[in-house]
Each structure stands twice: as C-alpha cells, then as structure tokens.
Amino acid sequence: MPSKKTKKLTQNRKYSFFDDVFEVVKLIPKGRVTSYGAIAAYLGTRGSARMVGWAMNVTSSDVPAHRVVNSQGLLTGKHHFKPPSAMEKRLKAEGVGVKNDKVMKFEEFFWDPRREL
C-alpha cells in the first residue's frame, strides 16, 4: 500500500506513476537489480528516470529500493538509507556482489522489466 505521501498523490492527482513504480520494484526478484531508467522506460516515461528515484524517497518502506541502482550499476541511492551501508549490505545478503558502491557483473544481475515482465 502506498505511503501517506503517495496516497495523497494518487488520490489528488491520478498519478499512477508512483504506484506503478512501486509495483514494478516489488516485482524485482530477490538477488536481482534494475535501474531507474529501465523502470521509467517500462512505464513509458523514459525521460522521467529521476522521478523513479523520487518515488523511492517517498516510499522506502514496503519497496526493496536497494534493488534499484542507476544505469551504471552504481549504488547512487545508498546515501538515503538509514545506515548508508544498508543498501550494499542487503544486496550482498541477496547474493549480489557489490564493490566500491557498484554492482559486480551488473548486466548479469540486471532485471529489465520490459524484457522480464
């Protein structure tokens, strides 16, 4: 379920955008990662990759945001986690190698919603 902020958004405006983002992120298989751009592209709003990250900011509770990195496989959002190391730690716990804030073998772990969904 959407958080208060997202609920407000989806109620006041018909922005299913955020909800769609959450839905897609929730569907990311454990041990796999995807990128903001990939999600945005899947939703049809290719240029709104930034908004995907924004969505993570308002949710961050029921959504595995740690499985979403930028197109380079870089953990750019780790700084927004309670302990910034939580993101990396979780990924590693799921079997995703992380080195220097970057997902190792990114292409191998990459989960493209357009391809997988």
Add this chain to the structure above:
DNA sequence: AATCTGACGGGCA
C-alpha cells in the same frame, strides 16, 4: 508565487 534541487539518462560538443 517563483525558483532550485534531486536516488537519472541520453545526446551532443
């Protein structure tokens, strides 16, 4: 009310 910024990405110089 206006302006800036932000967990991005792609195109052009």
Add this chain to the structure above:
DNA sequence: GTGCCCGCCAGAT
C-alpha cells in the same frame, strides 16, 4: 573517451 547540457516532474524553500 570525457565532459557538459538538457529534459523529466514533484517537492521543498
């Protein structure tokens, strides 16, 4: 191959 710039859209100041 690197670097700068622009678009995207909502939220915060």
